[in-house]
Amino acid sequence: MIIAYLFDPLCGWCYGATPMLDRLAASGVAIDALPTGLFSGAGARPLDAGFAAHAWTSDQRIKQLSGQPFSQAYLDNVLNARGTLLDSATATLGICAAGFKDSQRRLPALKAIQHARYVDGRDIVTKRGVAEVLEDADMADAARLVAAPTEEFLVAHHDLLGCGRALFQRLHAEGTPALAVIRNGAPRLIDANALYGSFNSLVARIQAA
Template sequence: MTDTTVTYLFDPLCGWCYGATSMLDRLAASGVAFELLPTGLFSGSGARPLDAGFAAHAWANDQRIERLSGQVFSQAYLDNVLNVRGTVLDSGAATLGVNAADLVDPNRRLAALKAIQRARYVDGRDIVTADGVAQVLADAGMADAATAVKTPTDDVLAAHRELVGRGRALFQRLHANGVPSLAVIRNDTPRLIGSNALFGSYDNLVAHIQAA
């Protein structure tokens, strides 16, 4: 019997990843097991100032994502996130938050990601600082993860680096051109499923996973 793993590559500050979350919920509800791996796309050297030009580009994309997925990008997000100058697009703290939630229960990684995404795109909250991410996680009932974000131990940071490293390595191995990306790995051989499958019909996505 082949050994099969479905892996979802993402970044918490990627609007397209937020758009794909409803499809992940359907996969999880139907019993499809998958692992979430962050790529660190918008952290470290990938972080950048959130200037007016980038904000306009992001909002245009966000409107398209909303039409395709039904996921809400609110006025609060536009007013309190995109239109606030002097902030940065840096997913380091949010990625740490998702990974910290995993340390107690691997099944919480998706719940933490969804809480962080909703905080940004619906509630217009700060998820680019450690304090902001910690408050979101605390409000979602993940006090231990919140503490780990505010005062990470060496073990937490090591686990975080390992997960991001795995995500980046798989992203590069697949020659993926962005996130979200979905990979089916059979017997240690990954196959990339086009991100378009995450924004079409659910049956089509399942067919892609089964055929990979």
Template sequence: MSATVTYLFDPLCGWCYGASPVIEKLAQHNGIHLVLAPTGLFAGSGHRMDAAFAEFAWSNDQRIARLTGQRFTEAYRENVLGRHGSPFDSSAMTLALTAVALTEPLREREVLKALQKARYVDGLDTGNAQVVGDLLRQMGLDLVADQVAAADLALLERNASRLQQARRLMRSLGAQGVPGLVVHTASGHRLLGGNALYGEVDQLLEQIANTCGNRAS
């Protein structure tokens, strides 16, 4: 099987974090070309953490943990959800991922995974641009960190274009949120909903193969 698959996500999405083990296995499968497409769902939202949202998020996170086995630690609960007034905004992370895609494209998935671990396991507020920059430097991505800090017009325009492209794809397929996978074939595109990302990777690969076969027929 050979297929190009676009992964629609937001780095602040807990369900996307829950899907990351399957995404990792999918990306390592021969014949699958995985394209990361951040949607900016929580970028520039203007939302700030408060007690009600923190309670809702933690309850949701526990559902994700039970379904996927992904960890949401007390450090995350206390230092991220407990920081009332802090922005719930994926702008810095999304910009960092775009900068990585432009300069170190083979490391973009690694950076996304590191950002998710930093938040949900280590309890670091990755909505904070300084935290994101520090993490990039710890990964040896000093140039990327400098680009994100400078946020020059070229990077901002490329980031905006990337988000617009992902959103257009979502609208065209009727996607209501993230995560989602889009399978591309010569005759069109097919959306696989988020539920496809919480089972076994073999089942997901079978869905992708069937989609390619159906589209090709």
């Protein structure tokens, strides 16, 4: 059994799912973190005042359900910064770079990037910002790939995004995060609300899938 975790690094609800994912990983469950590119390309948009207000309201709900912090630095330096985009392309590139040779490094890289954004209020939209976060997370090799991607890595990155998007569509997922149990190559979608309830309930849903 493998758990496929479909995510976008700029998705607040994905950040809120971190405690449950940590507990699943600690229990020995194999988690394959797959980016969907939900907020990149055609999904990117300006981070204007209206969207910032909507996001902050949603973030407070996520905080209540998950216990994950959303700091004043995030509000001041990310949501209230003007002239920037809600665009996850570079953050996703960084996560894929971290997992280029070892897929199990994708989740730690995602966590580092999420913490940089939602707690430290750092830039994770530009290549320089993402590379600095990866360097601080002792992933200097990934930082170098972000700054100067090789052709081999770009092909792998494209293929990984395609895999995540294809599974997202196959499951008819409505958004991120999305969690699927894969047994014998057949994926079954788990209600994402289980990521914000009790751990025992989540495990029961996984076992029943």
